Amino acid sequence: MTAYFFSDTAALTGRTLRHVTRSLDTVITTAITPVAMMLMFVYVFGGAIDTGSVSYVNYMLPGILLMTIASGISYTAFRLFTDVKSGIFERFQSMPIARSGVLWAHVVTSLVANLIALGLVVGVAVLIGFRSGAGVQAWLAVVGILLLFTLALTWLAAIPGLSASSVEGAGAFAYPLIFLPFVSSAFVPTRTMPGPVRWFAEHQPVTSIVNTIRNLLAQQPAGDDIWTAMAWCVGILVVAYLFAMAAYRRKIG
Numbered sequence: 205m206t207a208y209f210f211s212d213t214a215a216l217t218g219r220t221l222r223h224v225t226r227s228l229d230t231v232i233t234t235a236i237t238p239v240a241m242m243l244m245f246v247y248v249f250g251g252a253i254d255t256g257s258v259s260y261v262n263y264m265l266p267g268i269l270l271m272t273i274a275s276g277i278s279y280t281a282f283r284l285f286t287d288v289k290s291g292i293f294e295r296f297q298s299m300p301i302a303r304s305g306v307l308w309a310h311v312v313t314s315l316v317a318n319l320i321a322l323g324l325v326v327g328v329a330v331l332i333g334f335r336s337g338a339g340v341q342a343w344l345a346v347v348g349i350l351l352l353f354t355l356a357l358t359w360l361a362a363i364p365g366l367s368a369s370s371v372e373g374a375g376a377f378a379y380p381l382i383f384l385p386f387v388s389s390a391f392v393p394t395r396t397m398p399g400p401v402r403w404f405a406e407h408q409p410v411t412s413i414v415n416t417i418r419n420l421l422a423q424q425p426a427g428d429d430i431w432t433a434m435a436w437c438v439g440i441l442v443v444a445y446l447f448a449m450a451a452y453r454r455k456i457g
Contacts, residue, residue: 217309234276243328261332274382277361281364343420349433349434
């Protein structure tokens, strides 16, 4: 049964990936907004923000990477919603394939598409001055955290993708996630924020994830932030997975 699940998921992933490759503009569009934000902050606001001895592009890149993921998963919800409304789920369920393979195919496609978008953003960051002396292990840890965060948000995106009544509703949930880094340590140190805003910024998931990635790339100890970041990612992943699977079972009957 497990072998059938993996083979069916692989075949269905190939189908969704072909859709992505035929419309690479969606992946590029996913990266455009974060890149535009990065350029604006570096060249317009960067000189006014004190980040000590760290260059501003190095300081804010982790937050831009999380914005890229949040932007990308809106397309995951859109692709899933489109499949639901087209009736293709029902057609696949009438075939001898693993029932959850259709949903997992969208999850794997989201991981691949977001990795491409993240690569584009990092490439632009290097062009405008981003540098890191981090070793292979640190970079692997950064990639692992980004993949875990992408996986958690992808399952979160699956919920509106399966249950929304309109395409606008399917993608709109991502907007708060895109702007969440603005109220975190992503772009300015939290010590500069007023009391209640600072408390929220220091206790929301983006800050611990951003701090962890920033320290890894700067060859600094990640400290307790890495465990907080992992706890947030795993917690969101588990809760979102359970709700998404419940919505999927209701959808396919």
